[in-house]
Amino acid sequence: MSPEFIFQLANVIAVLGWLVLAEAIILKKPLWRDVIAGQVWPATLSIAYCCLILFFWTKAEGGFDSLANVQKLFTFPWAALAGWIHYLAFDLFVGAHISKQVIEEGLPHLSLVVLLPLTFMFGPIGYIGFQFTRLAFRKVSAAA
Amino acid sequence: MKQEFALTNFLSSAKRGSPLLWWSAVAMLVGMVICFALPLVDDRLIYGVSVWEKPAKFFLSLAIHILTVAWAISLLSRRSRGIEIASLIMVGAAWFEMAYMIFRASRGEASHFNVASTFAAIMYPLMGLGAVSLTTSSAYIGWQVWRERAGGVIKEAAGLGLMVGAVLGTIAGAYLSSHTSHWIGGDQTDASGLAFFHWSTTGGDLRVAHFIGLHATQFVPLAALTGKRMVVYAVVIACVLLTLASFALAVLAMPILQP
Numbered sequence: 280m281s282p283e284f285i286f287q288l289a290n291v292i293a294v295l296g297w298l299v300l301a302e303a304i305i306l307k308k309p310l311w312r313d314v315i316a317g318q319v320w321p322a323t324l325s326i327a328y329c330c331l332i333l334f335f336w337t338k339a340e341g342g343f344d345s346l347a348n349v350q351k352l353f354t355f356p357w358a359a360l361a362g363w364i365h366y367l368a369f370d371l372f373v374g375a376h377i378s379k380q381v382i383e384e385g386l387p388h389l390s391l392v393v394l395l396p397l398t399f400m401f402g403p404i405g406y407i408g409f410q411f412t413r414l415a416f417r418k419v420s421a422a423a
Numbered sequence: 424m425k426q427e428f429a430l431t432n433f434l435s436s437a438k439r440g441s442p443l444l445w446w447s448a449v450a451m452l453v454g455m456v457i458c459f460a461l462p463l464v465d466d467r468l469i470y471g472v473s474v475w476e477k478p479a480k481f482f483l484s485l486a487i488h489i490l491t492v493a494w495a496i497s498l499l500s501r502r503s504r505g506i507e508i509a510s511l512i513m514v515g516a517a518w519f520e521m522a523y524m525i526f527r528a529s530r531g532e533a534s535h536f537n538v539a540s541t542f543a544a545i546m547y548p549l550m551g552l553g554a555v556s557l558t559t560s561s562a563y564i565g566w567q568v569w570r571e572r573a574g575g576v577i578k579e580a581a582g583l584g585l586m587v588g589a590v591l592g593t594i595a596g597a598y599l600s601s602h603t604s605h606w607i608g609g610d611q612t613d614a615s616g617l618a619f620f621h622w623s624t625t626g627g628d629l630r631v632a633h634f635i636g637l638h639a640t641q642f643v644p645l646a647a648l649t650g651k652r653m654v655v656y657a658v659v660i661a662c663v664l665l666t667l668a669s670f671a672l673a674v675l676a677m678p679i680l681q682p
Contacts, residue, residue, distance in 0.1 A: 280672075281681055334617035334680060356682070
């Protein structure tokens with residue numbers, strides 16, 4: 280299997296995970312949200328990540344000690360693929376976490392319509408958006 | 424009931440289940456450390472990697488296998504004569520394999536697939552016999568545990584894992600040994616293979632299916648820690664499918680991962 284093939288495969292798996300998450304929220308199934316989208320899916324992607332690191336870590340040039348080395352590392356397709364799967368796994372994990380918090384803390388559920396696509400596309404933007412949503416809807420006593 | 428971590432419980436049960444298997448596994452782990460350290464003083468290579476890497480990995484693999492079997496025995500309500508005999512056969516076969524592998528490694532020669540001399544040509548089939556003795560005895564022990572599966576999902580998974588692992592491992596191993604090498608096409612060296620496992624990235628490699636199939640022995644009971652039978656059977660199916668897929672790729676002379 281080529282890195283390109285596994286890349287496509289991982290993307291399909293990740294999108295399925297996000298669909299499960301959306302489905303779980305719409306159908307109000309907290310177990311699907313927290314266990315399947317929040318644990319099983321990120322764990323599956325994490326296993327793929329572990330395999331790639333185990334198989335290719337010693338084969339890649341570069342490292343984490345300078346930006347130039349990180350760039351060099353990512354010129355190796357398998358390292359770039361591992362990095363990509365890292366995003367996929369953690370973004371979904373964070374997406375499931377945000378969904379759980381939004382629902383359990385009683386924040387407006389509709390905020391997920393914005394927060395989840397943001398997390399899917401640009402993980403940290405979705406996360407900081409969630410933190411702002413939390414602040415914005417915090418119950419405060421009105422100023423006298 | 425006393426609460427324990429699953430790992431602590433696994434190790435103490437393995438020790439209680441079969442002291443013979445337990446101490447064999449401990450000795451093998453010591454052997455593993457020595458073999459992984461030997462390349463520091465011995466830089467001879469075979470197929471592009473240290474001659475000591477293979478014994479080191481077999482020590483590790485057999486230690487894990489033997490510990491799993493010892494743990495499975497601890498689940499049995501009583502230990503029969505058959506279990507004792509199967510354990511003895513397992514330990515004997517495992518040390519026989521290791522002794523020959525170390526002997527060949529010390530001479531910088533191949534152990535498996537080596538029929539270069541009369542002695543080697545006798546020993547290679549005997550290694551096959553040793554391997555089949557190992558899997559047969561684990562399948563037998565697995566079957567004994569499986570018979571007590573009414574006792575819970577852990578027992579069911581332990582027995583099932585040993586049987587599935589033995590069957591898949593033996594089939595993959597038998598096909599392996601019917602060839603003259605575990606490589607099908609490709610570079611015929613470990614140097615260009617994946618890190619640690621050295622599975623070929625340029626051609627088919629029959630070791631992958633053998634690995635996945637045998638390790639069903641561990642994956643299946645691990646799934647039982649979730650407490651759900653459905654997860655156990657899903658993992659059994661996954662192991663079978665992955666073994667078949669990696670086997671098919673190897674036969675088609677395709678690497679599981681290629682640059």
